[in-house]
Amino acid sequence: VKPFAFVEPTSLDEVIRLLGDGTGQARLIAGGSDLLGELKDELVSYARLVSLAGVDELRRIDDDGDGLRLGALVTVTQLECDSRLTGPYRILAEAARSVATPEIRTQGTLGGNLCQRPRCLFYRNALTPCLKKGGVDCPALESPYQAYLSIMGGPGCYSVHASDLAPPLIALGTQVSIAGPSGARTLALEQFFAGPERDIRRENVLAADEVLTSVTLPAVRPRWQGTYLKARERTAGDFPVVSVAVGYALDDGRIRQARLVLGGVAPVPWRSPAAEAVLEDQPPSPELATRAAAAALASAQPLSHNAFKVEIGRALMERAIMAVASSLRGE
Amino acid sequence: MGIYKGGIGREGEAEVRITPDGQVVVAVGGVDVGQGSTTILAQIAAEALGVPVERIDVVMADTGRTPPAHVTAGSSTTITTGAAVKLAAEDAKRQLLALVDGLPQPFDPGSGGPGKRGDIVGTARVTSGSREYLTNAFAAHFAEVEVDMQRGRIRVLRYVAAHDSGRIVHPRLAENQVSGGVLQFLGIALREELYLDKHSGVTLNANFLEHKSTSIVDFPPIEVLFPAGPDPVGPYGAKALGEPPVVPVLAAVANAVANATGVWLREVPFTPQRVLQAIHEQGKGVR
Numbered sequence A: 001v002k003p004f005a006f007v008e009p010t011s012l013d014e015v016i017r018l019l020g021d022g023t024g025q026a027r028l029i030a031g032g033s034d035l036l037g038e039l040k041d042e043l044v045s046y047a048r049l050v051s052l053a054g055v056d057e058l059r060r061i062d063d064d065g066d067g068l069r070l071g072a073l074v075t076v077t078q079l080e081c082d083s084r085l086t087g088p089y090r091i092l093a094e095a096a097r098s099v100a101t102p103e104i105r106t107q108g109t110l111g112g113n114l115c116q117r118p119r120c121l122f123y124r125n126a127l128t129p130c131l132k133k134g135g136v137d138c139p140a141l142e143s144p145y146q147a148y149l150s151i152m153g154g155p156g157c158y159s160v161h162a163s164d165l166a167p168p169l170i171a172l173g174t175q176v177s178i179a180g181p182s183g184a185r186t187l188a189l190e191q192f193f194a195g196p197e198r199d200i201r202r203e204n205v206l207a208a209d210e211v212l213t214s215v216t217l218p219a220v221r222p223r224w225q226g227t228y229l230k231a232r233e234r235t236a237g238d239f240p241v242v243s244v245a246v247g248y249a250l251d252d253g254r255i256r257q258a259r260l261v262l263g264g265v266a267p268v269p270w271r272s273p274a275a276e277a278v279l280e281d282q283p284p285s286p287e288l289a290t291r292a293a294a295a296a297l298a299s300a301q302p303l304s305h306n307a308f309k310v311e312i313g314r315a316l317m318e319r320a321i322m323a324v325a326s327s328l329r330g331e
Numbered sequence B: 001m002g003i004y005k006g007g008i009g010r011e012g013e014a015e016v017r018i019t020p021d022g023q024v025v026v027a028v029g030g031v032d033v034g035q036g037s038t039t040i041l042a043q044i045a046a047e048a049l050g051v052p053v054e055r056i057d058v059v060m061a062d063t064g065r066t067p068p069a070h071v072t073a074g075s076s077t078t079i080t081t082g083a084a085v086k087l088a089a090e091d092a093k094r095q096l097l098a099l100v101d102g103l104p105q106p107f108d109p110g111s112g113g114p115g116k117r118g119d120i121v122g123t124a125r126v127t128s129g130s131r132e133y134l135t136n137a138f139a140a141h142f143a144e145v146e147v148d149m150q151r152g153r154i155r156v157l158r159y160v161a162a163h164d165s166g167r168i169v170h171p172r173l174a175e176n177q178v179s180g181g182v183l184q185f186l187g188i189a190l191r192e193e194l195y196l197d198k199h200s201g202v203t204l205n206a207n208f209l210e211h212k213s214t215s216i217v218d219f220p221p222i223e224v225l226f227p228a229g230p231d232p233v234g235p236y237g238a239k240a241l242g243e244p245p246v247v248p249v250l251a252a253v254a255n256a257v258a259n260a261t262g263v264w265l266r267e268v269p270f271t272p273q274r275v276l277q278a279i280h281e282q283g284k285g286v287r
Helices: A014-018 A035-040 A074-081 A087-097 A102-107 A109-115 A168-170 A272-278 A288-298 A308-328 B038-050 B077-101 B172-188 B250-262 B271-283
Strands: A005-007 A026-029 A048-051 A061-065 A068-071 A175-180 A183-188 A211-218 A226-233 A242-251 A252-265 B003-006 B012-018 B024-028 B056-060 B120-126 B137-148 B151-163 B221-226
Touching: A005 B172, A014 A048, A014 A175, A061 A175, A074 A087, A074 A102, A074 A109, A074 A272, A087 A168, A087 A226, A087 A242, A087 A272, A102 B151, A109 B151, A168 A226, A168 A242, A168 A252, A168 A308, A226 A308, A242 A308, A252 A288, A252 A308, A272 A288, A308 B271, B012 B038, B012 B077, B024 B038, B024 B077, B038 B056, B038 B151, B038 B250, B077 B120, B151 B172, B151 B250, B151 B271, B172 B250
Parallel strands: A005 A048, A026 A048, B024 B056, B151 B221
Antiparallel strands: A061 A068, A068 A211, A175 A183, A175 A211, A226 A242, A242 A252, B003 B137, B012 B024, B012 B120, B137 B151
């Protein structure tokens, strides 16, 4: 690990001031479960790490009756266990339970999970070139090892977003709050993620001197339910090869507020309005689930060695759609 | 089914020393890398000498004190080093009895002893290719699997490993050795693979995060059986056990998959990618 200064401010203003020294050489650290790996593997180096640990307000979970605000430092374990994540919000607890291992869930934070870097083997290896690391070449496209690469195109970089929390949060219509030198801003979590077409070296719109401070789950109709299914190479301690968050309510047996978001298939969490449109206003059935799943991946462009992800994704979506129906019907 | 070449494939030497205070020190050049050979060799020496096992100290792989040894490998410690320990202990016992034979009878310990001071040292050497111990170890493994034909995922629901390794010197250690070998190769059957980047020569997953050794939740309970009895030729009827448990695993899983689905898998690990590919190539797709 290259040497760095470690600072632990106690207020958000101070954090922003310490980030914005103008050199771009500072980086935020929360749980560190991803960043320490990047530092130790010498994929990145920073002159200064600004710890969020001293900013207590970021640890809060607030229920203001109109939604649930989750601070950026809320741990994945808290999401797994908090009693307020029930009913429509249970999908988030379910996804939290599928993250990594108990140790990492205890250390890892909500904000860190959303800002995690890609798992592409070529990004993660200091000895291989990678566009994301400032290289001029992407060996991943020629590689047979493409389980963690996009099936929805790039462009340029085909790494995928591996967050387990992002798909259910997007399905819930979550807003994200960001603080920076010029104040606070709020945007839909869906708009927070950004693919390589915007900046090949980043995965979101956060500026170098900005902080993700919280996310807010809106009040969702009580009869809305979702589920999160995740295909991974091993059952514990693994990232999604493909994951899917599906949720809806039933009115007179017909699907309302259908949401379908895939993880691990694209450089950003991949919401599918096409699949949602297939589901909306229809009674759930295996045939409908098959059509919705096909619609979600109709535009898939798998690489030479990862077409199997399309198949796995379709199977997961079909099962998730039918699982929500069973759950809503009390089966 | 598995078969493992048996017999003594290398040199084996042992020294068994009986000290004046009645301790026994077994010295061998091999090393206990976790397989439990310290215990096994002490058991063999205790049996040969007719003394309790707690009287035995085992010294291993100490170049100042132990005889030369071949590499500790090839499922050879119990059968090769064990045979040498047994012969060395028998040698020490013969010397001890000869000494006792020379004493005035009845012998009075207060009379000043047998007139000899120091240790009694038995030694033995078995040689490579010795026909006296030539015997194979056998195994039959049984896997029950569930295959998700849409996701290409294999789960092993139940696994039974039956082994003929002659007499089982220490059943608990032996069971662990078998289940450990099975787990190791179930990992290779289902998941583990090194990714080599052909352009750079770099191993892309040279760590335990990216090289995914399968974790315990992915494995079924492993039932271990030792239905065979002592072998006529091994030391106290024991035969090789270290490596035989890995021999049938990949085939057992592949055969179980073929039995369940009609799909033959020919390349490990049987990842969802390979399983789905085989399903389609062999016309067993469910869509």
